[in-house]
Every structure is written in structure tokens, then in C-alpha cells.
Amino acid sequence: xxxxxxxxSIPAQTLKRLPTYLSFLRSDVCADSPFVxxxxxxxxxxxxxxxxxxxxxxxxxxxGRPKVGFAREALIRxxxxxxxxxxxxxxxxxxxxxxxxxxxGYNGFQNCGITIVAAFDDDPALAGSSLHGTxxxxxxxxxxxxxxxxxxxxxxxxxxxxxxxxxxKMIAGGxxxxxxxxxxxxxxxxxxxxxxxxxxxxxxxxxxxxxQRMRSEA
Amino acid sequence: xxxxxxxxSIPAQTLKRLPTYLSFLRSDVCADSPFVxxxxxxxxxxxxxxxxxxxxxxxxxxxGRPKVGFAREALIRxxxxxxxxxxxxxxxxxxxxxxxxxxxGYNGFQNCGITIVAAFDDDPALAGSSLHGTxxxxxxxxxxxxxxxxxxxxxxxxxxxxxxxxxxKMIAGGxxxxxxxxxxxxxxxxxxxxxxxxxxxxxxxxxxxxxQRMRSEA
DNA sequence: TAGATTGTTAATCGATTAACAATC
DNA sequence: TAGATTGTTAATCGATTAACAATC
Numbered sequence: 001x002x003x004x005x006x007x008x009s010i011p012a013q014t015l016k017r018l019p020t021y022l023s024f025l026r027s028d029v030c031a032d033s034p035f036v037x038x039x040x041x042x043x044x045x046x047x048x049x050x051x052x053x054x055x056x057x058x059x060x061x062x063x064g065r066p067k068v069g070f071a072r073e074a075l076i077r078x079x080x081x082x083x084x085x086x087x088x089x090x091x092x093x094x095x096x097x098x099x100x101x102x103x104x105g106y107n108g109f110q111n112c113g114i115t116i117v118a119a120f121d122d123d124p125a126l127a128g129s130s131l132h133g134t135x136x137x138x139x140x141x142x143x144x145x146x147x148x149x150x151x152x153x154x155x156x157x158x159x160x161x162x163x164x165x166x167x168x169k170m171i172a173g174g175x176x177x178x179x180x181x182x183x184x185x186x187x188x189x190x191x192x193x194x195x196x197x198x199x200x201x202x203x204x205x206x207x208x209x210x211x212q213r214m215r216s217e218a
Numbered sequence: 219x220x221x222x223x224x225x226x227s228i229p230a231q232t233l234k235r236l237p238t239y240l241s242f243l244r245s246d247v248c249a250d251s252p253f254v255x256x257x258x259x260x261x262x263x264x265x266x267x268x269x270x271x272x273x274x275x276x277x278x279x280x281x282g283r284p285k286v287g288f289a290r291e292a293l294i295r296x297x298x299x300x301x302x303x304x305x306x307x308x309x310x311x312x313x314x315x316x317x318x319x320x321x322x323g324y325n326g327f328q329n330c331g332i333t334i335v336a337a338f339d340d341d342p343a344l345a346g347s348s349l350h351g352t353x354x355x356x357x358x359x360x361x362x363x364x365x366x367x368x369x370x371x372x373x374x375x376x377x378x379x380x381x382x383x384x385x386x387k388m389i390a391g392g393x394x395x396x397x398x399x400x401x402x403x404x405x406x407x408x409x410x411x412x413x414x415x416x417x418x419x420x421x422x423x424x425x426x427x428x429x430q431r432m433r434s435e436a
Numbered sequence: 437t438a439g440a441t442t443g444t445t446a447a448t449c450g451a452t453t454a455a456c457a458a459t460c
Numbered sequence: 461t462a463g464a465t466t467g468t469t470a471a472t473c474g475a476t477t478a479a480c481a482a483t484c
Contacts, residue, residue: 013451015426019419023401037465045403049465050453057467066459066465083422084429102320108401108418112425152428177428179421183241183326185263191435193427195420200326201237202413203397204301207330208233209411210370210395211302217409231475255441267441268477275443284441284483441483448477458467 008082010058017055020045022079025072037069088113091153092146092175094166096121096136099181100157104132114153118145122162139166146173155179156186226300228276235273238263240297243290255287306331309371310364310393312384314339314354317399318375322350332371336363340380357384364391373397374404 024044030036038056042049056070057063059082064070080086091114093100100119109116119134120142121127127138137145145151154170156163156178163182170178171192180186180196188194242262248254256274260267274288275281277300282288298304309332311318318337327334337354339345345356355363363369372388374381374396381400388396389410398404398414406412 011451016423019422020403020416022422023416023418024403039465046405048453051451053466054452054468064466066467067463068460069465083426084433085422085425087425087429089425098320098323099317102316105316106417108421111418112421114421114425152432153425176431177424179424185238185242191431193424193431195424195427197415197417197420198238198241199324199415200241200329202415203326203330203332204237204240204303205234206395206397206411206413207303207305207307207332207371208301209413211305213394213409213411214370215302229475257441266477269475271442272444272476282442284443285439286484287441439484443482444480446477446479448475450475451473453470453472455470456468459465460463 008058010082014055014058017047018059018079018083021052021055022076022083025076025079030072034072035065035069036072036075038064040069085113088115089153090115090117090149090151091155092117092142092151092170093119093134093155093157094121094139094142094170095156095158095162096126096131097123097157097159100155101131103155103157103181104134116155117149117151122158139169142166142169143173146170146175150174152176153179155181157181160184226276228300232273232276235265236277236297236301239270239273240294240301243294243297248290252290253283253287254290254293256282258287303331306333307371308333308335308367308369309373310335310360310369310388311337311352311373311375312339312357312360312388313374313376313380314344314349315341315375315377318373319349321373321375321399322352334373335367335369340376357387360384360387361391364388364393368392370394371397373399375399378402 021041024030024041038053039049042052060070060075060078062074093103093116096119104116104119116134119136120139121136122139126136129136152175154175156167158166160182163184164186167178167186171188176191177193180194183198183200186194239259242248242259243254256271257267260270278288278293278296280292311321311334314337322334322337334352337352338357338360339354340357344354347354370393372393374385376384378400381402382404385396385404389406394409395411398412401416401418404412
């Protein structure tokens with residue numbers, strides 16, 4: 001119960017919003033002043049001021065100054081620390097078709113301190129080539145390479161039918177976090193973190209919203 | 219207050235889970251039997267049985283049969299109806315670089331009944347060409363084409379810096395639903411539905427989870 | 437009948453919002 | 461001082477879970 005090393009725990013919903021705050025704080029829109037108020041963040045991110053204040057209170061170490069706001073730089077550092085960023089890490093990517101190929105050219109990895117050290121694909125025509133500066137290897141090399149280089153992050157962009165087995169290969173290689181771009185709900189052991197970007201589900205929800213609006217308009 | 223035409227309203231969190239149920243029900247794993255139990259869904263999708271039962275109760279018109287489960291086909295139809303799918307609709311896509319290009323080859327659109335009728339890009343080298351069977355036009359044509367063809371859905375894949383202004387063009391053309399693949403929080407009028415796939419935020423949360431697990435392991 | 441499964445009502449839990457106090 | 465903004469405590473709201481009844 002004692003000790004300062006305990007990991008602070010914050011509401012799950014607050015956690016989800018932190019990256020949004022972070023990217024806004026880092027953006028040009030904020031760069032003009034060394035201070036940002038909760039109200040300004042709220043307006044830009046389309047949330048209530050009270051919610052933003054509470055969220056920031058949960059992670060800010062220095063707190064804000066009445067009438068002034070939060071020191072931008074300090075707040076950025078607090079959020080980064082809380083999220084555990086500022087760690088450079090390596091990752092591999094499986095499935096270079098369509099999406100996977102596009103992701104190899106995605107800046108976001110660098111912004112998050114991630115380097116894609118290799119990509120894998122079943123297509124023999126691709127093995128040996130490289131894309132956006134990343135080498136492509138056969139899928140059979142995935143597990144061993146992850147083991148050898150102690151890779152903990154895998155990006156999964158294969159077809160749905162291959163999703164589970166490819167995830168299994170990653171896990172066998174020691175991967176602990178999977179960024180899942182397939183539409184499959186992966187079955188993984190306890191220790192493995194999975195984040196699924198299910199585009200089909202997401203599009204479905206957008207269409208639902210559209211339809212509702214068109215209905216209520218009629 | 220009276221009348222059967224009122225739109226049923228369900229919890230927001232239930233709504234979010236419906237597409238997941240739907241895609242599982244449609245999948246091969248379910249095809250062997252005409253019935254599915256809440257327990258089976260729960261196990262496959264990593265949720266509690268009680269939650270699934272409550273969610274299904276909210277949308278199922280016929281209800282389930284004790285000891286048997288829900289009729290698969292009927293349940294699929296109920297969810298589709300509720301979500302307002304089974305409407306064919308047209309969409310346009312802006313920004314054919316990286317992601318946008320990959321999305322043009324994405325099956326999910328057809329599965330959701332969406333046809334991408336045109337793509338737009340600022341790069342003059344691309345205008346006039348086509349990719350994955352979709353014509354690419356200059357960005358200046360976006361608004362007028364949307365108006366002319368009564369397009370209501372826009373997919374936004376341009377660079378962050380161009381995000382807002384491109385969204386504005388879509389809205390000027392009558393687009394009512396934007397699928398946003400940029401990292402920008404768009405400012406849009408009331409009537410417009412926006413769904414943002416902020417990959418950077420999502421990756422950030424995955425890294426956070428990874429770090430927490432590695433910490434607690436140590 | 438017994439057992440599996442659905443369906444519903446009540447209890448708990450967590451998140452958001454509101455109200456207000458504190459401070460520069 | 462007055463006003464803007466933060467910070468905290470209490471009230472409301474919604475979602476999840478638990479308990480149990482209903483049914484094939």
C-alpha cells in the first residue's frame with residue numbers, strides 16, 4: 001500500500017482520450033503559446049471543458065495555474081510519461097498486400113518511436129524484395145526472426161483467413177503486442193496485448209449513423 | 219408517443235458491439251448449425267455471456283429459444299435491419315497516396331454495400347489514371363461531382379494538413395458521412411457524421427498496454 | 437424430470453456532469 | 461477587486477454484472 005512506485009491508475013475512458021490530447025498539444029495550433037487551457041482543448045477536440053479538466057487532473061504532475069492554464073511542454077511530458085512513450089522499440093509487419101504495404105510507408109511509426117525492422121509475406125514473388133525501405137521475407141522466417149531480435153510488436157495485415165495462424169507465429173516468436181488490421185477476433189494468451197482496427201465494423205457503424213440522420217431528416 | 223414507427227433506441231455500447239456479432243454470425247465458424255447460443259458468441263468474441271444475451275435481447279425480434287439458442291439467419295437479419303444495412307450506396311475517396319490507394323482495393327466496401335464511384339487527388343500525375351478500377355480525378359472536381367451524383371459518403375485519406383479543407387469540400391458537395399483516416403479532429407456542422415480512424419492514437423494505446431505488461435512482469 | 441438456455445429485474449459499478457470552492 | 465480558470469466533492473446517469481424466474 002505504501003511507496004511511490006505504484007502505477008497510478010486512471011479511468012479507462014480517460015486513458016483512451018490521452019492520445020488525442022497529446023496530439024493536439026503537439027500540433028501547430030498550440031505552438032503559439034506556452035500555455036493551454038482546458039477550455040481550449042475542449043473546444044478543439046469537441047468535448048466538455050469539465051471532462052478535459054478532470055482528465056488532465058489525472059495525469060498532470062504540476063497541475064494548471066488558475067487564469068493561465070497548463071504549461072504546454074510540461075503537460076506533453078506528463079502525458080508521454082503516463083502513456084509510457086519515449087521508448088524506442090522494434091516491430092515486424094506481416095502481410096504486405098494492400099494495407100500492409102501502405103502501412104510500411106506510414107509516418108506514425110516513427111512518431112511513436114517504432115521501427116519496422118522487417119516485413120513478411122506468403123507471396124514468393126515478394127520475398128527478397130523491399131518496400132518503402134523495409135525488407136520482405138517469407139512467412140516461415142517470422143517466428144525465428146522475432147525470437148532472434150527480441151521483437152515484441154507485430155502488425156497483422158494478412159487476409160482474414162490467415163489471421164489467427166499468423167498471430168500464433170508472432171506469439172511463438174515472443175511478440176507481446178499485436179496491432180490487428182484483420183477483421184478477426186484473435187484468440188491469444190493472457191499476456192499478449194491486442195488492438196484491433198476492424199475497418200468493416202467501423203464502416204458499418206458510420207453507415208448506421210448516416211442512415212439515422214437521413215431518417216430523422218425525412 | 220404512440221405508433222410503431224419510432225426508432226428503437228439501444229445503449230450506445232450495445233450498438234458498438236453489434237457489428238462484431240454480425241460478422242461472427244456471418245462467418246464460417248457459425249455456418250455448421252442454424253442456431254447459435256449467447257454462450258457461443260461470448261466465447262468467440264471474448265465477452266461475458268450475460269452481456270451478449272442482453273445485447274441480443276435489444277435487437278432480436280423473435281427472441282431465442284431456451285435450450286436451443288437464436289436462429290442464426292433471423293438474428294443476422296435483425297441486426298442488419300437495426301444497423302440499417304442492406305442499402306446500396308455510393309461513396310467517393312479523397313487522397314490516393316498510401317492508405318487511400320490501399321482502401322481502393324479493400325473488399326469491405328462491397329461487403330457493406332458501398333461502391334466507390336471516384337477518387338480524388340491533388341497530384342496532377344494521378345489525375346486521369348485509375349487504381350483498382352476506380353477513376354482518379356483532380357481535387358477541384360470533388361465538390362461538383364458529389365453534388366451531381368448525390369454522393370453522401372466520403373472517405374478522407376489526405377495528409378493531415380489538407381484534412382479540414384478537403385472535408386469542407388466534401389460537405390460543400392453534400393456529403394453527410396465522413397470516414398476519416400487522418401489524425402485530425404474535424405470541425406463539421408451538426409448534420410454530418412464523422413468516424414475517425416486515428417491510427418496514431420490507436421498505436422499509442424497499444425504501446426501503453428505493452429509497456430504496462432512488461433512493467434508488471436518485471 | 438432435469439438441465440440448458442433465455443429473459444428480466446435488481447444491485448453494483450464506473451463515468452460524466454453539475455455545483456461550488458480555491459487561486460492567481 | 462473582479463474575472464478567469466483550476467480543482468474537488470456530490471449528484472446524476474448509464475452500463476455491467478448478479479440473481480433469479482421462465483421455458484423448452
